[in-house]
């Protein structure tokens with residue numbers, strides 16, 4: 421992917437056709453990475469692209485909000501060492517932890533990938549600590565959501581080695597609001613600003629979302645009549661830890 425606009429026809433890649441650039445192939449090799457039935461699963465080819473560019477064979481890759489385990493599967497395919505945490509682990513190789521308090525030593529990982537909840541758009545678990553329960557467009561102006569994400573990024577910074585990279589995959593959000601024109605939550609911009617407090621910005625990639633809602637006539641009609649837009653892209657915010 422040589423430009424800052426990324427598009428791919430499917431959620432997953434075929435590992436048989438995507439050997440690593442450094443010639444390293446992993447041990448796993450099934451046809452799917454993570455679980456496409458998991459609501460909110462990250463398209464695995466995005467993580468594949470990132471690991472090719474920002475990591476080397478046997479590097480340690482952390483995903484502190486690992487969901488269905490997509491990052492771990494891409495790591496296995498590419499011969500990287502994946503470490504996954506989640507409040508609600510969906511499989512045995514994901515460890516239970518709050519991303520705001522990781523049981524890892526300082527400067528112990530070579531790359532961090534995070535696909536966080538984008539406000540309250542998905543019900544991930546009943547755990548009261550789930551950041552997906554915090555409303556980025558709520559009456560508090562999203563303060564609790566952004567404060568929680570600041571702590572997640574603080575942990576990522578702590579455990580990342582110097583001169584190594586972090587990628588955050590995130591979308592803005594828009595919600596209908598009774599009696600008003602709706603609430604727009606510029607989550608991508610807000611998280612970029614928070615990340616910038618510690619990390620050095622590297623780039624922003626725009627990832628095309630094939631919004632299935634567009635195929636449904638009622639959503640298309642609602643968007644036109646209600647004068648709002650359905651989300652057409654996600655941000656991939658790229659940062660580097662650089663202490664000197």
Ligand SMILES: C[S@@+](CC[C@H](N)C(=O)[O-])C[C@H]1O[C@@H](n2cnc3c(N)ncnc32)[C@H](O)[C@@H]1O
Nearest residue numbers: 460461462485487488490507518519544550551
């Ligand atoms: C968008 S999903 C991640 C999807 C994942 N990358 C995949 O491909 O399946 C966000 C995840 O964040 C987790 N999460 C929410 N709050 C958390 C917290 N405080 N600590 C750790 N994980 C959290 C949710 O349980 C959910 O699995």
